[in-house]
Amino acid sequence: MSSRSVVRFLFLAAFVTSLSFAAALLILPASHAQNSVDPWSSAQTVQPADLVKELANPKSSPTVVFVGFQRLYTAGHIKGAEFHGSGGSPEGLAQLKTWAGALPRSTNLVIYCGCCPLERCPNLRPAFSALREMGFTKLRALILPTSFAEDWAGKGLPYDKAQ
Numbered sequence: 400m401s402s403r404s405v406v407r408f409l410f411l412a413a414f415v416t417s418l419s420f421a422a423a424l425l426i427l428p429a430s431h432a433q434n435s436v437d438p439w440s441s442a443q444t445v446q447p448a449d450l451v452k453e454l455a456n457p458k459s460s461p462t463v464v465f466v467g468f469q470r471l472y473t474a475g476h477i478k479g480a481e482f483h484g485s486g487g488s489p490e491g492l493a494q495l496k497t498w499a500g501a502l503p504r505s506t507n508l509v510i511y512c513g514c515c516p517l518e519r520c521p522n523l524r525p526a527f528s529a530l531r532e533m534g535f536t537k538l539r540a541l542i543l544p545t546s547f548a549e550d551w552a553g554k555g556l557p558y559d560k561a562q
Contacts, residue, residue, distance in 0.1 A: 438528045445509055445539045447551055454479065454557075459507070461539075466495065466526035467512035467547075473561040475552055477511070480559075486512070486526025496529055504534040511540065513547025 445453070454460050454477075463479060465472045466486035476482070484494030502508075508530065512522040523540055530538050543550040552558050 436524075438524055438531065439538075439540050443527075443539050444542050446542055447554065447556055450477075450509060450541055451556055461507040461509045461537075462502075463541075464495075464508065464510045464526075465512070466491075466510050466522045467514045467520075468522070471514055471547070475547065475558045475560050477551065478557045478559050480511075486510075486522035486524075486529070491522075492525060492529050495526060496533065499530055499533055499535070502535075505536055507537045508535055509539045509541055511543060511547070513541075513543040513551065515546060517542065517544050 450461075450463075454463070460479075463477050463481070465476050465480045465482050466484070468485050468487075469482065472480075472482040483498035485491030486495065499508075510523065510526055510530065512520050512526075514520060514522060517523070527538065527540050547558075
């Protein structure tokens with residue numbers, strides 16, 4: 400094999416390797432790619448079963464806020480959860496910030512959405528970021544990987560419907 404053939408072979412091998420790597424990145428599950436851009440740490444999350452336990456203790460129960468779409472809150476939400484605007488719109492974020500502006504920054508606050516799979520949720524990340532930027536020190540995100548319907552209501556956890 401001539402040196403020119405070797406160079407072509409090496410170039411082709413490097414090109415194929417680069418394409419394989421790029422293709423692998425494109426087919427990784429969205430949750431793997433999304434984890435790098437979540438604005439919360441694992442310590443700033445709560446799982447459904449753990450939140451149910453916390454809500455059972457009125458002395459330390461967190462304030463729970465639904466940050467998804469109004470129609471979904473009306474259809475069903477965690478017992479006692481409040482709605483103060485959708486985190487996915489500028490108007491909703493403004494409403495959420497206005498409400499949160501009156502709270503002590505040490506409020507034990509859990510936000511959630513559950514409109515769709517977490518990696519595609521348009522509401523939770525902007526709401527979390529906005530509240531964190533306001534200085535909330537006990538802010539957590541409820542992790543509902545698939546949806547509120549499946550990961551909360553579908554597991555028989557307590558919820559209300561708006562009147």
